[in-house]
Amino acid sequence: MKRTPVRAWKHCQDPGGIPVVAALQKEYGVRVQLLGTNDLKSARLYPKEREILDAYAYSARSNTQAGDNLQQLNDTLLVYNAPVSAESIICKKCMAGQDTTFAVWRLLFNKKEIIRKLDAKQLKD
Numbered sequence: 001m002k003r004t005p006v007r008a009w010k011h012c013q014d015p016g017g018i019p020v021v022a023a024l025q026k027e028y029g030v031r032v033q034l035l036g037t038n039d040l041k042s043a044r045l046y047p048k049e050r051e052i053l054d055a056y057a058y059s060a061r062s063n064t065q066a067g068d069n070l071q072q073l074n075d076t077l078l079v080y081n082a083p084v085s086a087e088s089i090i091c092k093k094c095m096a097g098q099d100t101t102f103a104v105w106r107l108l109f110n111k112k113e114i115i116r117k118l119d120a121k122q123l124k125d
Helices: 005-013 019-028 047-061 089-094 111-124
Strands: 031-035 069-072 077-084 103-110
Touching: 005 089, 019 031, 019 111, 047 069, 047 077, 047 103, 089 103, 103 111
Parallel strands: none
Antiparallel strands: 031 103, 069 077, 077 103
């Protein structure tokens, strides 16, 4: 990130350009995003996700540590959230200019799709 700030900014907006993230997305259909203050009111997030993101923002404002979170959004969708340390280069570069500096990794996945992919993989082996 320090050496190639233009490329780093693209990764902030679309982490799919990071090889390990791209592999995860391709292999299991997981959607990976980096969320911050600008996403608190995002209509593309489920209401439960906005509540969780708001809790992460509150933790950041009050300087308390928040942990990872796994929630079921509906019958098939799960979301895993992992906060990024405020001291992380990712948080500092990708979330610069926010009133509260915080970032959260969002991994959205479909249980049925992952099970299908795992079953198909086991059949190959």
